[in-house]
Amino acid sequence: MAPAAARLTANAIAAVSGGDLNLKPVVQVVELKQVPGAAQERFRALVSDGSAAHQALLATQLNALVKARRLRRGSVVQLLEYICSTVQNRRIIIILNMEVIIPECEIIGNPSLPPEAEPVSQNVSSTNNSGSFTRETLNGSAGSDSNSVARLVSKSSANPANGAPSFPPTIQPSYKPPPMYKNRGAIMKNEAPARIIPIAALNPYQGRWAIKARVTAKGDIRRYNNAKGDGKVFSFDLLDSDGGEIRVTCFNSVVDRFYEVVEVGKVYVMSKGSLKPAKKNFNHLNNEWEIFLEAASTVEPCPDENDSIPTQQFNFRPISEIENAENNSILDIIGIVTSVNPSVTILRKNGMETQRRIMNLKDESGKSVELTLWGEFCNKEGSQLQEALDSGFFPVLAVKAGKVNDFSGKSVGTISSTQLFMNPNLPEADRLKVWFDGGGKNAASQSISKDVMPAFSQNLIRKTISQIKDEGLGRGERPDWVTVKATVSFIKADNFCYTACPLMIGDRQCNKKVTKVAGGNWCCDRCDKEFEECDYRYLLQVQVQDHTGLTWVTAFQESGEDILGCSAKELYKLKYEENDDIRFPEIMRRSLFEQYLFRLKIKEELYGDEQKVKITAVKAEKVNPSMESRYLLDLIGRHSV
Template sequence: MAAARLTPNAVTATLAGDTNLKPVVQVVDLRSIAVSGPHAAGPRFRAIISDGIATTQALFASQLCDLARSGLVRRGAIVQLLDYIVNEVQGRRAMVILNMEVLVPECEIIGNPTLPPESGVSNSNSMRADQFNGTPGSTAGSTLSTVARSTNNALVIQRSMAGNSSNMIPRPSDNAQVFQPTVQPSYRPTPNYRNHGTIMKNDAPARIIPISILNPYQGRWAIKARVTAKGEIRRYHNAKGDGKVFSFDLLDSDGGEIRATCFNALVDRFYEAVEVGKVYVVSRGSLKPAKKDYNHLNNEWEIFLESQSTIELCPDENSSIPAQRFSFTLIDKIEDSENNAIVDVIGVVTSVNPSNTIQRKNGMETQKRTITLKDMSGRSVEVTMWGDFCNREGLQLQEMVECGAFPVLAVKAGRVNDYSGKSVGTISSSQLLINPDLAEAQSLRQWFDCGGRDASTQSISRDFTPAASRNEIRRTVAQIKDDGLGMGDKPDWVTVKATVVFFKTDSFCYTACPNVIGERQCNKKVTKSDSGNWLCDKCNQEFPECDYRYLLQLQIQDHSGTAWATAFQEPGQELLGCSARELYMFKENEDPRYTDVLLQALHREYLLRLKVKEETYGDERRVKNTVAKVERVDPSAESRFLLDGISRLTGSY
């Protein structure tokens, strides 16, 4: 585990009286000592601290004992001393720590620190490590124990005997060790701190630390970072009621990244204040494990802001903090990426399709636009823009391509989809940079202008099957059966040009769970409960309303024969042109539009992308055809496909 760097010569400097150093040191030993007196609140703790070479003994102030009792401070911990005093004890200087911050909760011992002479020598008046053996009389037969009590603002360390027959603690003797401040009898806060109470509640600004060393065990912390992405406000419903949330990503000068998330009242407080591209100092908040299903950043933690959290704008934006951090994946490597993987990709925009309106799974309408990127790997990929991206960057790209300019586009945090081949789609935290000032963009521009424009490129998004060659596999309906497709361990992917001749209408959809988890909807089947609500077994929740999703059985036909296929949500909506909820309502209300929708989809020619796989139904095994993608046949594109086929045939002779 990476550790903070220890302050050189910290022990010598602090013992010499430098109380403004705020050194970073390591705890190499930690023991509890019993406390007596009317104000005693439990055992105190004594530590041996090290700067990597020298060591000294230090006593924790009472307000720090909870850190040791809870295990947040233990042997090997690296801490920063924020407030401390040094006392003269029988000719030897010792430290009392008043305030500190845990930087790393546990680490291997750094360097070769030399323990104090008294830590290994039997001396009745020394603060030996083996003397601090818990509370007095904890076990029969114990030898020496040490008792600390408070007298006239001085800390008194007292030795006592814990015998078999008595647990009584004797009164201080002449040999008692008195920790007396060398300058003043009681600690007073320095002018930099406003005295509002205990030292642990001071208002000193937290020390700015790198994102890479943030962890849940730290107390007060602050990071200085640039906002690289900001998500939209998302609304949710759970057992506690309705709520809202948004997140933003932070990048600091060391390249560390982390996501910060705000809920409910904090959304109102911070959403307008946070702007992409600006630098802020963020402090206070809890760190929790990042949910990797929704958080793609290279950090195991995520910041959850709280009521005491602060976000302060840095007016002089730090130029040492980059605007963005990329880890680009070549398009040909995206072919091997898993579904839902998050990637950065850069390429030249070669085509931009018009934006269109579709209905999302939650019933809300949104904009969708697709573009094509190509790079020097000889591959191209389809990028799908959703929502505001369509009318912002998408419209700008469309205008540039229509004018003959082919811009370079960098996509930050796109999600891989294997819906038809491999494509990349935007998510709420994605960013699109047009002609960015990057070395990769300059190389692409030079390649494209010097011949890459005319270079042969193959798409990984269309007419690509994961289990077969990258060339399109066209099959007739009869060949699916004749060639034994779908009988292997993996499914076969084929494209069939066919018409839809029949829909089963008795059950064309199912009731689905509307619960949104992160950016995804549950979609599991729900059933009516006794309360009249819809119950989801997966989410273990009830909802007053359900969603409707397609489970459409259809018969397809070409010149070679007919076959049955199943179309789920997106393909079903492409075929029928309306959502499953709309069609369900048409049917329930006996609306004539129900029949019109079905008739308009029949006897039209489509290119159907099929996933062919043998499945078991009861004791019977049968091949199932699942529609993965639906496209209307474009006569121009179909003509080019046929001409390419003819060219390949003639070129083989």
């Protein structure tokens, strides 16, 4: 007799396969195998209540239990979340969540497969000469695009000595679950309303389903052209009362049916759509599936049950974590708006104009970040935030689905699915206000949005030129930032600048090298555009030295202007347009043998097949004798203690 802790729920298989999704039965795994030839790793199981057994397919989130050997043949488990679907006229249990009660146990009872799981042509009562008989089991199709379950033939021994279950042709009594809909008269088969399930339980193996959720975001209609012709598409995001999220997409004629019906903030019951794998390049929601509505799909509003579903769900990241976030990743942030720039008109590389507005956010992590608003965000939310700051208020701004950009530091920009919430009613917003009013307003914060040296104490990062090589600076995963006091000993006068593209890509200037074409215009290969005027940007090669040695550094636009004291465009005109042989060399000479405090970024990079350390001068400040004296006195004082 099985121990008390291993007692299985009587008649559980009949109840679950009959549609009872609230039982949460205790069953035993009598077989567990990986689905062969699967594009995505999946496991199938045979679960038993001691009398009957049934085929089951494990959701991918349960794979870790199998790999950790917590779930194996003989395990006694409690099914917490599951559904039962009919696939190719066979019933199969999809296990979404379970708890392992006993990791390993002797096979309990003498379970048999239900008649509907047996092949019609098979005589389950016939045995072979060894006393065993054959049976056919179901194998869940692991291909994520498939909506069916393949069949797999296996053999099991009936010898009790080896612990394997035998399968006598016992026919279990049919189980009749309570009706899941009101009695509204006679209806045809399969016309009963589909049972509402959580979004987290959706999977392609279900036949009929319905979900109730709130629309949290809605995209515009986009038009496209491909080999099949022209088309249109739009998407919207759903959130249910259990916190599950999923994206819904409509194409062509389905767009006409539902675009005007769906409104942000309203709750709907939705059914009869197909599930396909989510394209993570375009879908940031925490769900491996995406719903595609079809001609037979239904979307019905639920005006009376809005309070049970939240209006929005956030997964806020501190601004300090954005510094290590991947480029183009989508995330939620919240912070205090400390500055808002005016809205400006930007020419995109497709020739279309758009609006751009840049603002700054800071939070308790001690970091700040640039947030770039595009298009209509500039006029609506951007204007409201500007008015708040002009009135002396510093609003809290929550950003849902902002896109990370890592060009010249890290910044966050809006995209079509971004949502902005000014002074939201959230615990995180309340905490930020308390922090800001209690001293955070005057607290120093370091921007992660510019490619500048971190704001460490100057005394801690001062190095000599020889230390750059001796300490192997720049050879780690991240660049090293140091300050070096050095003298400019030589500047290469040739190729001191380049002609750059002035067009904007996203929220940054292109800056790619451009060439002159027939007709006098400039052309950018990246933007595939021509324009009358180009930009000029420094690319100085400067030799610097101190008492320990010398090295070459590269000075780009800002640091080049710091060293030479004029813009690259002015210097370019002197040399190449005015051919001024007096002023040009004079400007180059007057910076020689001047002492500067160079803020250096040091990073090893790959040139061809060779790794070389690249040293970039991010900032160059002429040495202030008074401040330098204070630094040296402080250094002497610390070493004499």
